[in-house]
């Protein structure tokens with residue numbers, strides 16, 4: 285990690301596909317110069333959503349134009365339901381209609397929804413073109429803009445269709461978080477805390493003490509984002525395509541994704557980071573039930589996430605959830621399933637997560653039934 289006053293740069297080491305994540309204030313105004321310095325002559329399709337466009341699109345387009353970068357903007361509807369096939373076709377048609385070449389780029393200006401969808405388009409148009417991430421939600425700055433997982437949802441489940449396609453550059457302008465709704469900031473915080481729970485117990489302890497400063501902005505926020513990006517960069521460099529250790533980044537996601545699918549990706553009821561928050565508490569509780577970890581750790585995780593204002597139990601989700609066998613059907617579609625056996629990220633304690641193969645489905649079923657009843 286290199287530091288320059290409030291600017292931090294984290295490098296994702298992937299040989300000839302390595303790239304920088306630049307983090308700090310004022311980066312949208314500088315985006316044109318940052319991109320032109322790395323890719324002279326490049327043109328961009330700028331994909332964003334209506335909320336982000338209202339607050340930040342003009343500034344980005346101005347910055348690109350000032351550096352002589354031609355840009356073709358496309359504004360989509362906000363929300364998880366935009367991660368679907370017809371919107372993928374929409375983005376691909378837009379990129380082709382603008383006559384962008386393989387060496388040009390799709391630039392994602394937005395949260396994880398826009399990043400995942402645009403990255404998928406960049407990965408398949410002309411069999412793979414340039415991709416630049418300008419993440420605008422906390423979740424996207426600390427997680428989804430890094431690592432090259434792209435994709436869309438299916439009626440069969442979350443993120444089931446997609447490709448790995450790494451970005452060439454990530455510009456995380458921390459100023460833009462000032463316009464992010466507080467509910468979305470909290471949701472992104474769940475993925476920040478995740479890195480502590482995976483294998484950085486001292487980071488989790490730091491968050492327990494300093495989360496108010498992370499929420500209020502400034503140095504603590506930048507430190508939290510840079511620590512998260514470094515953790516993600518390390519995990520991706522070690523196992524780019526999730527053959528093994530990268531699966532740790534999925535802590536809380538097997539339960540969380542099932543809950544997102546069970547609520548029909550309705551962001552009024554549950555957004556991704558909230559599903560991850562509930563999922564991480566469930567993963568710690570399930571680990572305790574399997575005698576792998578102390579129930580005190582599960583209580584500590586639940587206490588912290590609840591303290592910042594996140595939902596932590598299934599009953600926090602508004603409205604009825606479908607029966608447990610439907611949740612199990614979603615869990616069985618998880619991409620970590622091997623030869624029909626469930627794989628979960630479980631834990632031996634705070635910061636001691638591990639990938640558990642062959643988790644008995646009947647134990648998971650009984651556990652979920654009990655949790656729903658309690």
Ligand SMILES: NC(=O)c1ccc[n+]([C@@H]2O[C@H](COP(=O)([O-])OP(=O)(O)OC[C@H]3O[C@@H](n4cnc5c(N)ncnc54)[C@H](O)[C@@H]3O)[C@@H](O)[C@H]2O)c1
Nearest residue numbers: 335362395396397420421423427428433460463464468556
């Ligand atoms: N590819 C990955 O590695 C990865 C990692 C984590 C999550 N994800 C995916 O990311 C998605 C969730 O991302 P998200 O939480 O960013 O959701 P999102 O993209 O829906 O953004 C959240 C909301 O905030 C708004 N918004 C974003 N930035 C804003 C800003 N600066 N000012 C005002 N409004 C703003 C958006 O319009 C949207 O309404 C999920 O689909 C999840 O599966 C992917």
Ligand SMILES: O=C(O)C(=O)C[C@@H](O)[C@H](O)[C@H](O)COP(=O)(O)O
Nearest residue numbers: 427431433442443530533534537619
């Ligand atoms: O980058 C990863 O690897 C992750 O698992 C990060 C997660 O936060 C993210 O939500 C990811 O999209 C989930 O991946 P999936 O393979 O379970 O769809």
Ligand SMILES: [Zn+2]
Nearest residue numbers: 475537556560
């Ligand atoms: Zn996630």
